[in-house]
Amino acid sequence: SGGYRTPASRRAPPALAAAHSNIRTPYVYGATGPSSFDCSGLTSWAYAQAGVGIPRTSEAQTGAGTRISSMGDLQVGDLVFFFNDLHHVGLYAGNGQVLHAPRTGTVVRYESMSTIGGPFMFGVRV
Template identity: 80%
Template sequence: LATAQYRSGGIDPSVQLFLSADPDDYLDKASTLDQLSAQQVEALKKIQDKQRQLAQQRAEATDKLKDLAATRTELGNKKKEVQSKLAEAQKLLNTLTAKEKAALAAEQQRANRSSSERVDLGNDTSASGRASAAFSAAQSKIGTPYVYGATGPSSYDCSGLTSWAYAQAGVSIPRTSEAQSGIGTRLTRSQLQVGDLVFFFNDLHHVGLYAGNGQVLHAPRTGTVVRYESMDTIGGPFMFGVRV
């Protein structure tokens, strides 16, 4: 094409046609050149579209990598926080006398035994349909051991139990207690109904299901099982409830 243009000397097409020895041949060639030019334009458009798609995919991949890096950092911080709390708990446990340790173990055994016994849930307002279904699902797991990070069906941690229970009711809620605290409608203690989520401690690291009459159904901590317990004996302050 460049050679043809050079040879033509940039003469106006109408003049070239006028001077051509074979006008029909000239018109055929001109038509072919127009077709080739149109094909080139179409090919260039496709290439540009692909380049835009690749640039968008590259940008999305970069954003995902940033999100993954942030998540990895957050998980690393959480792991350090948990390890620190475990170390503090172990340090405290090591300061107990043999008699105090025996008393603590006995108290834990009594709490676990009572988890399978009937609890007086009083006459609190009945739960909504899905909250009731979630609570019933959690009740079926009474006596199941606590395991940190577990989400069932043979073991649970606190938020693992609540997220599993609501999943049985057809409701998807976040995995961690901190994330669960940010959904639904926030409640005071007097507004709680059976099946509502209840959160404890200033950092909201513990969650359970309200059972009525000041009781909570939850997975307490390592060495315990899913059980009923008074909201006043959790070991940390009640912060608020959430209705999903």
């Protein structure tokens, strides 16, 4: 059991797979894919590919499911929120990694949650 947890729900694995299919896609503020994304555009598009409608903005996505307060309880595919104003969201990818669209000038990528630049606030299990 090398720390791997079973996926959060049947919807989480296809959502994460959809986001993974967009590795290296450019970040564009306000973009909802599939040729470019912002952070919440990526997460909402990914869940849409899994047949799940979630709100468009990171702030609204905080209400899309069950809140997970402890990083240790996160499961693959959970939404993870950063910064006190909750302006950044990504998909938890396991092992302390997030799959996200970071900011202008970057691309969709995996990154350690410890290098996001703002504190992890909580997760949401859709």
